Amino acid sequence: MQAPDKKEFLAAMEKEVQDHKHHARWTKVPKKDVLLGTRILQSVWAFKRKQQIDTHKVYKHKAQLAAYGGQQEYGINYWETYALVVSWTSIRFFLIIALLSGWYTQQIDFVLAFPQAKVECNIFMEAPNGFKFKDGFNKDTHCLKLLQNLYGTKQGAKVWYEHLRDGLIKLGYKQSKINKCVFYNGKAVVMVYTDDGIFVGPDFKDINKLKEELVTKGGFQIEDMGTLNKYLGVEVTHMPDGTIGLAQPHLIAQILDDLSFQPNTKTSDILALSSVKMERDLHLPPMTPDFDYALVIGHLNFLEKSTRPELAFAVHQCARFSSNPRTLHIMDIQLIGKYLQGTKDRGIILSPTEHSFESYVDADFCGLWNPETAMYDKMTSKSRTGFVINYAGCPLTWASQLQPETALSTTEAEYMALSENARTLLPLMDLLEEG
DSSP states (O other): OOSTTHHHHHHHHHHHHHHHHHTTOEEEEEGGGSOTTOOEEOEEEEEEEEEOTTTOOEEEEEEEEEEOGGGOOBTTTBOOOOOOOOOHHHHHHHHHHHHHHTOEEEEEEETTOGGGSBOSSOOEEOOOTTOOOTTOOOTTTEEEEEOBOOTTSTTHHHHHHHHHHHHHHHTTOEEOSSOTTEEEETTEEEEEETTEEEEEESOHHHHHHHHHHHHHTTOOOEEEEESOOEETTEEEEEOTTSOEEEEOHHHHHHHHHHTTOOTTOOOOSOSSOTTSOOOOOTTSOOOOOSSOHHHHHHHHHHHHHHTOGGGHHHHHHHHTTTTSOOHHHHHHHHHHHHHHHTOTTOEEEEOOOSSOEEEEEEEOSSTTOOTTTTTTOGGGGOOEEEEEEEETTEEEEEEEEEOSSOOSSHHHHHHHHHHHHHHHHHHHHHHHHHO
16 A cells, blocks of 8 residues: 555456455345454455456456455454365366367466355454455454355365356266366366366367357356467466477566576586485585575476476476585575576477377386485485376376385385376376276
8 A cells, every 4th residue: 555556456356355245245244243253354455456367467466355264263254274276287288189189279367256156154354454345344343254256264275166166067067077177068177276177178169168158157257268279377388289388488588587697697508416425415505595595496396397398307406405405405496496497488398199109118227316415305215107108199197206104125225116107197087988
């Protein structure tokens, strides 16, 4: 409220409250009528300047009213909180199917998704600060009883997912038994990640009809985003040769900015030093990096799992030391940054050939073993699993991770790696057969 664009945020607050009132998402009740011992949650404003990804120009001021879920009590006003989302593995799989079959892709966004669902139990909330109701509402004597699911509650995402799932099933969609966020309607497929959906199908008119039915028959509020081009921060580029490119140049730019890299920072052709083992290095003094180590690791993990499989080993090695990084770990993060500096626009190219799975898996045997540090670092006795699963010649999913149990031989390490790979591959084969 002290910012120069205060007026824009005040207008956004007014719009937010009016939208909630228009859709009857709460009702006003006297506080004396609230059951004794029931906690009235605080309300929280979340302000955001929405910017264009490429120019960073502000195109919208958003004010979102949320309930303070941190004040909820388990067993009283929330129970289960886990919400399912579609995996990038499934998204890549159906994009490959679309390329092989000449299908269309369309994207939708569920507008103010959470409040489209009803609350699962009684939840009361204080009136928002900094806003005066025009009907003389007294926040000292009255509060708001939520009728619809609101952002901020612990179970908000779960309640929305269940509402969306039930709504799709009523509209005739069939839920996948393999991936619960994949739904079929005729030959069309829809995948949902919270409030973002992707349609894939052979008939453009059928997809448009399904989108219209979400509004007219399902009662959902959606925004038609057209052909899939950006999804969860990933740029989806439809190439002239019929292939699809997946890249995250803007996330890479954010990582480089977090590392305080300049445009002229020296690049690197390698990701990690193959001759150096990453250890805890507890004999070295703790070191505070010039950047937020855990934040950069989080960004790198998302980048690796989405579009950059070659980062898997290097990122996983650095992620192991997020809680207590030392000199070598910081240097390795910076080395990854230098590699990304020279490969900003690279990603995955989906250029499928024929319907077939390929799976490559390997394991080392205690590759990190060091008898001098094993006493205080049991992870040196772990073996590493590495695998990549392709479909139609395109990468579907991959991993580079330490095995949960200590292998006693090279054979045992290989079997553990094969087991992990098979448990990832078999559901993908089932998904293909199901579709």
